[in-house]
Amino acid sequence: MVPFIFDTYFRNEKTSHVEMDREHLSVKYERYTDRISYVPYLFDEPTFAQMFEFLESRCMPKGRTCLPEYLKCMNLTEYNPYDIVQVTHGVMWEDFLWLKFPGEEITWDEVKVRD
Secondary structure, X not given: OOOEEEEEEEOOEEXXXXXXXXXXXXXXXXXXXXXXXXXXXXXXXXXXXXXXXXXXXXXXXXXXXXXXXXXXXXXXXXXXXXXXXHHHOOOOOOOOEEEEOOOOOOOHHHHOOOO
C-alpha cells in the first residue's frame, strides 16, 4: 500500500510535511512553524490515529444529511477521508489551513473559499 503523503499550508506558507504509512499505521511528520493554528499538531510525533483524525476533521461530517449528494459532486461513491481531502484539499471555511499533494502545482488562491 502506497503511503499517503501531503504537505500542509497556511495560505501559501508550507507549514508541515506528513507521510502516513497505512500498512504499518505509522507517521513521519515534519513541522516547519511553531504557530499552533498553522499545523495539524504542534508536537513532533503524532500517532497514525491522531493524523487520521486530523484528516477526518477536514471533511464534512460523516452523518451529514446530504452526504450522498456531496460525494456525488466529488465523483466519490463512499465516505473515505483520504479520497475526500484529495478532492477538497481539506479546505474549511473556518481557517486558512489546506493540504497539497505530491506533484500538484496549486496555490492558496486556487483552493481558497474565502479571503
